[in-house]
Amino acid sequence: MRAGRHEWAVALPLPLLALLSGCGGIQTIGGREGRDAALINDLFTLFCIVTGIFFAAIMAFLFAAYWRRRGWRADRMAEEDERLAAPSRGGALRVGMFLWTGAVVGGLMGLAVASFFTDRGLAHPNSDNKPVVSIELTGNQWWWDAKYHFHDPSKDFRTANELHIPLGAATYIVLKANDVIHSFWVPNLAGKQDLIPGHLNDIVLVPTRAGHYRGQCAEYCGLQHAHMALDIVVDTPADYQRWVARQQQTAPPPADPQARAGYVYFMNKQCSACHTIAGTPAGGQVAPDLTHVASRATIAAGTLPNTVGSMHAWVADPQGVKPGNNMPYIGLNADELHAVVAYLETLK
Amino acid sequence: MSSPWRIEGNRLLPSPPCKGGARGGSRRSRPNTGVRGLASLATHPLPLPFREGSFALALALLLPLALAACDREQRDMAGQPKPETAAFVAKGDPRAAEYENNAFHIAQGQRLFAWMNCSGCHSHGGGGMGPPLMDNKWRYGGKMEDIVASILYGRPNGMPDWRNKITEQQAWELAAYVRSLSGQSRKDALGARTEEMAVTPPQSLESTERNLVAEKPQSPPGEPQ
Numbered sequence: 001m002r003a004g005r006h007e008w009a010v011a012l013p014l015p016l017l018a019l020l021s022g023c024g025g026i027q028t029i030g031g032r033e034g035r036d037a038a039l040i041n042d043l044f045t046l047f048c049i050v051t052g053i054f055f056a057a058i059m060a061f062l063f064a065a066y067w068r069r070r071g072w073r074a075d076r077m078a079e080e081d082e083r084l085a086a087p088s089r090g091g092a093l094r095v096g097m098f099l100w101t102g103a104v105v106g107g108l109m110g111l112a113v114a115s116f117f118t119d120r121g122l123a124h125p126n127s128d129n130k131p132v133v134s135i136e137l138t139g140n141q142w143w144w145d146a147k148y149h150f151h152d153p154s155k156d157f158r159t160a161n162e163l164h165i166p167l168g169a170a171t172y173i174v175l176k177a178n179d180v181i182h183s184f185w186v187p188n189l190a191g192k193q194d195l196i197p198g199h200l201n202d203i204v205l206v207p208t209r210a211g212h213y214r215g216q217c218a219e220y221c222g223l224q225h226a227h228m229a230l231d232i233v234v235d236t237p238a239d240y241q242r243w244v245a246r247q248q249q250t251a252p253p254p255a256d257p258q259a260r261a262g263y264v265y266f267m268n269k270q271c272s273a274c275h276t277i278a279g280t281p282a283g284g285q286v287a288p289d290l291t292h293v294a295s296r297a298t299i300a301a302g303t304l305p306n307t308v309g310s311m312h313a314w315v316a317d318p319q320g321v322k323p324g325n326n327m328p329y330i331g332l333n334a335d336e337l338h339a340v341v342a343y344l345e346t347l348k
Numbered sequence: 349m350s351s352p353w354r355i356e357g358n359r360l361l362p363s364p365p366c367k368g369g370a371r372g373g374s375r376r377s378r379p380n381t382g383v384r385g386l387a388s389l390a391t392h393p394l395p396l397p398f399r400e401g402s403f404a405l406a407l408a409l410l411l412p413l414a415l416a417a418c419d420r421e422q423r424d425m426a427g428q429p430k431p432e433t434a435a436f437v438a439k440g441d442p443r444a445a446e447y448e449n450n451a452f453h454i455a456q457g458q459r460l461f462a463w464m465n466c467s468g469c470h471s472h473g474g475g476g477m478g479p480p481l482m483d484n485k486w487r488y489g490g491k492m493e494d495i496v497a498s499i500l501y502g503r504p505n506g507m508p509d510w511r512n513k514i515t516e517q518q519a520w521e522l523a524a525y526v527r528s529l530s531g532q533s534r535k536d537a538l539g540a541r542t543e544e545m546a547v548t549p550p551q552s553l554e555s556t557e558r559n560l561v562a563e564k565p566q567s568p569p570g571e572p573q
Contacts, residue, residue: 268512
């Protein structure tokens with residue numbers, strides 16, 4: 001029975017190991033794929049090592065004290081105390097106290113200095129003044145509205161819930177909010193920054209490894225807070241330029257009859273009151289830009305993978321997929337639904 | 349001496365026993381008034397309505413009443429057409445009360461008011477190109493059904509029809525908000541905070557003029573007031 005309990009105690013930390021599998025991946029606080037994230041992680045590692053050493057030292061003292069005390073006899077304690085108070089022992093104790101206090105002060109000072117340098121590094125994300133990519137990101141309940149700005153304003157474009165940023169350059173993101181406070185958090189790349197209504201915030205991303213990462217609203221913002229995710233794709237500069245060139249194009253007129261029927265429905269019904277498709281009469285500004293919706297990885301801010309099936313589910317009844325979001329139930333019949341989805345699928 | 353209590357500084361103290369003939373005959377026969385009168389109650393059995401058991405029972409019977417207040421916070425998000433409602437907005441539509449007395453719908457209506465640029469003509473209810481919405485004058489009727497009909501089907505002299513731009517539910521939500529602009533919503537249905545960025549104090553804090561509720565006789569459509 002006793003042996004069984006011990007086995008159980010040994011097995012206790014094993015489930016904790018499973019938690020480690022959460023480290024690594026497209027959304028992890030252990031990520032080092034951005035300059036800021038790497039700086040913060042280095043500082044965290046340093047803190048862990050220093051505090052770990054001190055923790056081990058204190059535990060060693062504690063157990064040493066337990067160990068020494070064991071087996072002592074009360075009638076001999078006065079004798080022992082006398083021995084401890086002897087001038088030679090007193091000198092050793094004093095030296096020990098000085099050493100220990102010095103180590104604590106030195107350790108804390110070291111952590112403070114390291115923290116200062118990390119902060120300074122975070123504050124100067126683009127010290128060599130290379131050109132930056134400029135994005136205006138607005139938080140809404142519950143999606144992300146992104147506007148890419150260029151020196152030539154005619155090249156500006158708008159997209160939603162998916163950012164592409166180039167590798168090896170700084171991306172400057174201005175953060176705004178339309179309704180409540182949201183928070184921008186792509187843990188693989190950088191720390192958090194809040195999006196506050198009526199207030200401009202900013203954050204700079206300097207990715208150091210290409211890949212697909214996931215961001216998440218990190219400030220509770222209402223019913224569908226959990227479904228307010230953001231795809232971040234770090235492209236090589238060439239890929240990034242190709243993506244930008246593609247996004248700057250307007251939507252092509254639909255070719256096949258079903259997509260054309262969908263186009264007619266979209267332009268003449270509720271869809272176009274809220275959504276924009278560049279190059280068409282649809283110019284609503286209160287919902288995600290759909291000019292290149294079919295090229296994105298997910299729909300409804302990371303709620304569903306972007307497949308034809310989930311697009312049908314979404315358009316047919318948005319409130320069933322993501323209750324409380326601001327896309328209303330329209331009530332399309334089957335033909336209209338197929339037509340609209342066929343049109344949306346042409347918006348690559 | 350009308351109250352059994354007197355205030356001394358900031359302390360509430362029992363009044364000295366009442367003297368004199370200001371009270372009715374039945375009171376004069378009882379020497380103990382004020383706190384000493386209350387204390388004597390404790391030693392005698394209480395009349396039935398104040399006994400513990402029946403009091404708890406009455407409380408339990410009252411509790412379901414509190415549930416009646418919950419519909420104000422109910423969020424009907426799907427907004428799917430209900431079988432009992434006709435396609436055209438009829439008088440006495442059951443949706444009128446449902447939308448007008450619901451905090452969520454009023455808040456959503458306020459969002460839509462901004463999103464659909466109603467302020468472009470109605471200027472936050474103050475009026476401009478379009479008539480003001482915060483007074484007690486209604487050209488085409490000020491009932492929920494009338495406002496929904498104005499929104500969905502348009503009116504002469506400029507009000508466009510929104511039939512294919514917004515859903516029917518959104519029209520009802522807008523109407524609920526428009527009614528709240530002139531202080532006609534139930535006060536407990538108004539949100540203490542809006543879903544929008546707040547630039548004005550919440551409506552529940554404003555002293556709404558209740559006299560706006562009195563509706564004037566409607567003039568026939570098209571006739572200017």
